Amino acid sequence: xxxxxxxxxxxxxxxxxxxxxxxxxxxxxxxxxxxxxxxxxxxxxxxxxxxxxxxxxxxxxxxxxxxxxxxxxxxxxxxxxxxxxxxxxxxxxxxxxxxxxxxxxxxxxxxxxxxxxxxxxxxxxxxxxxxxxxxxxxxxxxxxxxxxxxxxxxxxxxxxxxxxxxxxxxxxxxxxxxxxxxxxxxxxxxxxxxxxxxxxxxxxxxxxxxxxxxxxxxxxxxxxxxxxxxxxxxxxxxxxxxxxxxxxxxxxxxxxxxxxxxxxxxxxxxxxxxxxxxxxxxxxxxxxxxxxxxxxxxxxxxxxxxxxxxxxxxxxxxxxxxxxxxxxxxxxxxxxxxxxxxxxxxxxxxxxxxxxxxxxxxxxxxxxxxxxxx
Numbered sequence: 001x002x003x004x005x006x007x008x009x010x011x012x013x014x015x016x017x018x019x020x021x022x023x024x025x026x027x028x029x030x031x032x033x034x035x036x037x038x039x040x041x042x043x044x045x046x047x048x049x050x051x052x053x054x055x056x057x058x059x060x061x062x063x064x065x066x067x068x069x070x071x072x073x074x075x076x077x078x079x080x081x082x083x084x085x086x087x088x089x090x091x092x093x094x095x096x097x098x099x100x101x102x103x104x105x106x107x108x109x110x111x112x113x114x115x116x117x118x119x120x121x122x123x124x125x126x127x128x129x130x131x132x133x134x135x136x137x138x139x140x141x142x143x144x145x146x147x148x149x150x151x152x153x154x155x156x157x158x159x160x161x162x163x164x165x166x167x168x169x170x171x172x173x174x175x176x177x178x179x180x181x182x183x184x185x186x187x188x189x190x191x192x193x194x195x196x197x198x199x200x201x202x203x204x205x206x207x208x209x210x211x212x213x214x215x216x217x218x219x220x221x222x223x224x225x226x227x228x229x230x231x232x233x234x235x236x237x238x239x240x241x242x243x244x245x246x247x248x249x250x251x252x253x254x255x256x257x258x259x260x261x262x263x264x265x266x267x268x269x270x271x272x273x274x275x276x277x278x279x280x281x282x283x284x285x286x287x288x289x290x291x292x293x294x295x296x297x298x299x300x301x302x303x304x305x306x307x308x309x310x311x312x313x314x315x316x317x318x319x320x321x322x323x324x325x326x327x328x329x330x331x332x333x334x335x336x337x338x339x340x341x342x343x344x345x346x347x348x349x350x351x352x353x354x355x356x357x358x359x360x361x362x363x364x365x366x367x368x369x370x371x372x373x374x
Contacts, residue, residue, distance in 0.1 A: 027072050034075055044077045050157050051081040054115055054140060061235060064160060064201035065242075080157040084140055085111060088118050091152035115139050122146050160203065163337075164196040166281075166363050167207025168274050171264035175256030178230040179205070181237060182254040183223045185247055191360030195223050198244055202236055203228040210263035210364035217319070217329070217369050224259045263364040270367045273317045278310050278333035280340045283361040286354050289326040291318070296332060299351055300343055307342035310335045319369050331366050 024032075037044045053059055059081055067074050089111060112118050119126050119139060124146065127138040148154075183195060192209035208226035211219055227233045233253075240251040274281075284296070293313035300307050309315040315333035320326055334343055340360065347358040 026066060026070060030067075030072065030074060044075060049077055050154065051077065052084050052087075052140065052144060052154070053081050054136065055085050056083055056231070056235065059160065060201035061238065068197055068200040079160045079162060081160075082154045082157050084143060085118070087152070087154055088112060088143065088147060091147040091150065092121070115143070118143050160201060162200075164193060164204055164209065165206040166274075166279065167205075168271060168363055169207050169210075169260070169263040169367075171260055173260065173264070175226065175259050176230070177254075177256035179227045179233045180254040180256060180259045181225050181227070181233060182252045182258065183225060184221065184250040184252070186219075186221045186223060186249060187244060187247060188219050188221055189359060190219075190223075190244065192223075192362040192364075193360060194244065195225060198242070198249060199225065199227075199236055199239065202232045207263070207363055209362060210259060210368075211362055212262055213365065213368050217327075219365075224254055224262050226259055226263075262368060264367070270317070273314075273331070273333070274363050274366060276311055276315065276333055278315070278335060279337050280334035280343065281361040281363065281366065282332045282334065282340075282343050283359045283365065284330045284332060285328065285357040285359070287318075287326075287328045287330055287356065288352055288354055289328060291326075291330070291351065295351055296330060299349070299356065300332070300346060303346060303349070305342045305345055307334060307339045309333065317366070329369070331361060331369075 034044060037049075042049060051059070059078065063078065064074070067078075093110065112121075115136060116126065119142070122143065124139075124142050127135040127142075129135045129138070144154075183198070186195065190211075192211065195209050195211075196204055205226040205228050210224045210226075212222040212224065214220045225236065227236060237251055237253065239249070241248045242251075243249065287296075293316045296316045297309050297312060300309055310333040317331045318326060319329040319331070332343070334340065344358050344360065346356070348355045350356070
């Protein structure tokens with residue numbers, strides 16, 4: 001149950017027990033809000049409809065992670081918003097718009113720490129109601145009206161990425177070390193999508209999840225994650241000791257070199273394989289050492305829920321040791337996200353007398369395993 005976005009830490013604090021007992025389930029509140037907007041004859045799906053928040057946490061650190069953990073699909077308009085604190089800074093600092101006040105005012109802070117900072121600078125009296133959230137909303141409305149009347153427009157909303165884009169990272173890429181974190185304590189079967197869900201609300205860079213492998217090529221419960229900016233990295237660090245299932249995840253700063261050492265590709269064979277545009281990569285384990293591409297294609301194209309491998313035999317990459325011997329592992333490409341559950345449903349099915357293990361994989365994992373240069 002969500003009582004209010006102000007308390008977005010691991011556990012709510014300073015909330016009255018009565019509020020906790022009477023709060024409505026999040027799914028119901030989301031629907032009630034949508035119904036309310038539509039009752040005003042406003043289409044919330046229109047590009048002209050925008051949410052405005054007091055800072056980044058309400059949507060990025062509260063609403064989206066909570067909805068994701070409860071498997072609630074939020075309406076699309078929750079993925080774009082205006083951060084009132086940033087808009088205030090742009091209005092009165094970057095564009096030097098003078099607020100409509102009779103008395104001269106000091107320059108505004110680079111970034112306000114609270115709604116009260118903005119109200120004081122603009123000479124607006126805070127709303128004096130008892131309910132904090134109603135007062136907060138009314139104060140926000142007052143600030144929005146003022147900056148608009150002073151000639152500023154809220155034009156470009158921020159966006160929240162809901163889909164992790166795959167991508168290839170080269171060892172020659174320049175990586176901003178202020179955008180990287182190391183996540184530790186991950187379930188060994190975690191995929192890049194699972195890690196992206198853990199950081200839901202924050203924008204991960206394209207190809208920005210790199211699972212770390214042991215010298216034997218097995219996942220070791222760590223991952224390097226690259227975000228689109230330092231701001232998002234800093235918010236990611238606040239997820240330290242949040243949970244995936246029953247496991248708490250440690251989140252630490254990492255460097256650009258750390259990320260490149262894991263995600264940077266060194267083989268042209270892996271790069272050619274990954275450039276086919278697949279949205280899904282599956283790792284197979286336990287294959288017969290003499291397995292052929294056609295056996296892999298047949299493995300996925302049979303059964304109750306068949307699925308086609310992208311580009312046929314070219315969508316299968318066998319993992320071999322430095323001397324050319326087979327390892328029993330292979331990577332397989334699938335065209336779209338909907339193919340993932342179909343492919344993974346073949347987990348522990350047989351090829352010959354051997355049962356095959358299947359795991360969701362990543363571009364970085366392919367590149368780590370394929371170490372031999374061309």
